[in-house]
Amino acid sequence: MSLTFQGRVHRFGDEVNTDVILPGRYLALRKPEELGKHCMEGIDPDFIHRVQPGDILAVGRNFGCGSSREHAVIALKAAGVSAIVAVSAARIFFRNAVNLGLPVILCPEAATSLREGEEARVALEDMSVTQGDAAWRGLALGDEVRAILAAGGLVPRVRQALAA
Amino acid sequence: MTGQTITQKILAAHTEDGRAEPGSIVTIRPDVVLLNDVSGPLAFEQFEAMGATRPFDPARIVLVADHFAPAPDVTAAGAIAMTRAFAQRHGIEHFYEPGRGGIEHTLLAELGMVGHGTIVFGADSHTCTAGAFNALGIGFGSTDLAGALVMGQLWMRVPDSIRVELVGTPGPYVSGKDIILELIRRIGSDGAADAALEFGGPGVAGLPMDARMAVANMAVEGGADTCVFEGDTLSTTDMALRGVPTAPAVLADADAVYRERIVIDLSALSPMVARPPSPASGVPVGQLRGQRVDQVYVGNCSNGTMTDLRQVADILRGRQVAPGVRMVVVPATQKIWRQALAEGLLDVMAAAGAAISTPTCGACFGGHMGILAAGETAIATTNRNYRGRMGHPDSQVFLANAWVAAAAAVAGEIVPPDEIAQTAKAAA
Numbered sequence: 370m371s372l373t374f375q376g377r378v379h380r381f382g383d384e385v386n387t388d389v390i391l392p393g394r395y396l397a398l399r400k401p402e403e404l405g406k407h408c409m410e411g412i413d414p415d416f417i418h419r420v421q422p423g424d425i426l427a428v429g430r431n432f433g434c435g436s437s438r439e440h441a442v443i444a445l446k447a448a449g450v451s452a453i454v455a456v457s458a459a460r461i462f463f464r465n466a467v468n469l470g471l472p473v474i475l476c477p478e479a480a481t482s483l484r485e486g487e488e489a490r491v492a493l494e495d496m497s498v499t500q501g502d503a504a505w506r507g508l509a510l511g512d513e514v515r516a517i518l519a520a521g522g523l524v525p526r527v528r529q530a531l532a533a
Numbered sequence: 534m535t536g537q538t539i540t541q542k543i544l545a546a547h548t549e550d551g552r553a554e555p556g557s558i559v560t561i562r563p564d565v566v567l568l569n570d571v572s573g574p575l576a577f578e579q580f581e582a583m584g585a586t587r588p589f590d591p592a593r594i595v596l597v598a599d600h601f602a603p604a605p606d607v608t609a610a611g612a613i614a615m616t617r618a619f620a621q622r623h624g625i626e627h628f629y630e631p632g633r634g635g636i637e638h639t640l641l642a643e644l645g646m647v648g649h650g651t652i653v654f655g656a657d658s659h660t661c662t663a664g665a666f667n668a669l670g671i672g673f674g675s676t677d678l679a680g681a682l683v684m685g686q687l688w689m690r691v692p693d694s695i696r697v698e699l700v701g702t703p704g705p706y707v708s709g710k711d712i713i714l715e716l717i718r719r720i721g722s723d724g725a726a727d728a729a730l731e732f733g734g735p736g737v738a739g740l741p742m743d744a745r746m747a748v749a750n751m752a753v754e755g756g757a758d759t760c761v762f763e764g765d766t767l768s769t770t771d772m773a774l775r776g777v778p779t780a781p782a783v784l785a786d787a788d789a790v791y792r793e794r795i796v797i798d799l800s801a802l803s804p805m806v807a808r809p810p811s812p813a814s815g816v817p818v819g820q821l822r823g824q825r826v827d828q829v830y831v832g833n834c835s836n837g838t839m840t841d842l843r844q845v846a847d848i849l850r851g852r853q854v855a856p857g858v859r860m861v862v863v864p865a866t867q868k869i870w871r872q873a874l875a876e877g878l879l880d881v882m883a884a885a886g887a888a889i890s891t892p893t894c895g896a897c898f899g900g901h902m903g904i905l906a907a908g909e910t911a912i913a914t915t916n917r918n919y920r921g922r923m924g925h926p927d928s929q930v931f932l933a934n935a936w937v938a939a940a941a942a943v944a945g946e947i948v949p950p951d952e953i954a955q956t957a958k959a960a961a
Contacts, residue, residue: 386919388898388921388922389920393899394899396600396900397571397601397608397612411919411920411921412920434722435753435917436917437572438571438674439575440571457726460758461674464674465674465676465677468674468676511558511690513558523579524679527585531585
């Protein structure tokens with residue numbers, strides 16, 4: 370998979386939890402196209418009409434806190450989100466995102482500075498986040514996380530392990 | 534070598550080389566892998582996609598249909614059917630659905646699968662409830678647990694530990710819920726990020742196992758990776774009662790290193806209510822006096838125990854749910870439901886005008902069995918009150934203990950429970 374992502378920025382605040390990313394009433398759904406339609410419905414019902422494939426989220430503290438529902442990550446991906454730049458992210462959400470190949474870059478300076486609606490670029494090779502003339506460097510990924518993202522998620526990673 | 538925390542010791546006992554230094558990445562082999570009808574179906578699809586043919590150990594896998602169970606619609610019925618089929622295909626005997634099961638975390642303890650030193654990997658954030666039993670419950674998503682189903686192990690970062698010293702004896706109408714709401718109020722929703730909360734101190738001895746479960750359940754609402762109570766005489770006796778094989782209590786070394794130490798004086802606590810939209814926004818119940826409620830919900834994996842149902846019956850006996858208020862009571866498991874029936878508690882509640890549900894996660898997560906309309910307000914013994922958690926985005930949820938919830942049902946508004954307890958009961 371490509372390790373560089375480019376798209377327009379959508380900003381969200383602190384403690385955007387998985388209940389508002391994908392409300393509980395949709396948890397019996399599993400298909401990405403069904404879940405994607407409800408992405409961010411609990412906090413911003415219009416988001417799904419604005420987001421374009423490849424777009425990047427710039428979010429505040431403790432993004433994805435609450436329920437472990439992986440449906441939240443599936444919905445974000447299906448809506449077109451390619452990467453998330455966060456002040457901080459909840460542990461389970463971060464793992465779920467990595468496992469499904471959705472990178473979360475922890476970089477408070479970038480997360481608070483990225484401008485809404487403008488193009489930005491995220492490169493996992495050097496953990497850089499750039500927008501116009503501004504550039505930031507996110508927290509380095511651990512070896513295991515990097516290996517999972519490089520493999521394209523945990524499913525291909527385990528497939529490789531089983532085949533070895 | 535410096536002393537070790539409870540978390541380090543339990544994790545180290547589940548690694549290949551017996552090491553678990555805080556901050557390091559380790560591979561953990563859990564004792565139990567737990568999935569439900571919401572997290573399970575996604576995991577089963579990933580399990581297939583990984584090319585796996587059989588899970589690591591069917592005897593250590595527990596599958597519980599509890600979220601959308603009994604199924605409210607065809608989609609949910611299909612998810613439960615998938616869970617049932619996975620159990621059958623792989624010879625997993627621990628599959629539970631309505632009539633024989635209950636809410637997964639309460640049920641797992643009842644089944645005798647959690648005791649001193651156990652590690653549970655659960656595809657549910659409230660897996661941390663197992664901490665009550667001197668065990669580590671660690672929440673994950675579906676793909677991680679698909680990996681655990683295949684390999685019987687997962688990588689994780691060993692968390693730091695935060696020691697929470699409980700001292701003093703709680704006053705009237707103060708329960709486990711109030712301890713955790715006070716802790717989360719102090720540290721915030723991510724105050725325990727990358728850490729395990731370790732509960733100890735002289736105040737633990739006086740806390741029944743149900744109260745410890747209520748505390749442990751909401752560790753994740755403080756951002757904790759997991760949590761654990763010190764084992765003691767009570768947890769040892771409790772293991773015997775639940776049929777858990779004997780194992781020594783895991784205690785921290787005197788020179789264990791903590792990221793932070795927090796003291797909570799239980800004698801200074803009031804019943805707490807967390808205001809929407811955050812479990813970290815607790816205030817003493819008196820500050821919310823007069824807040825109208827449309828629905829009262831008692832249940833969920835934190836507070837649907839016998840202790841909670843007895844507290845509800847204490848308040849409701851001889852009294853009525855206020856006109857215009859709906860009260861829904863959800864015993865956490867079939868066993869609890871039957872015991873509440875045998876003790877006459879269900880009749881007290883029904884006579885007061887409460888609706889009694891079969892065990893289910895139900896409305897706690899906004900699924901079914903008591904969803905809120907726009908503009909409605911609930912008080913609930915559940916663990917989350919994020920925006921729209923229990924239904925419409927413009928509904929709101931206050932979190933409280935079962936006495937406070939029942940008192941609000943009688944008054945039609947939030948009120949300190951001692952004030953209701955002092956009012957005259959209607960003639961029987």
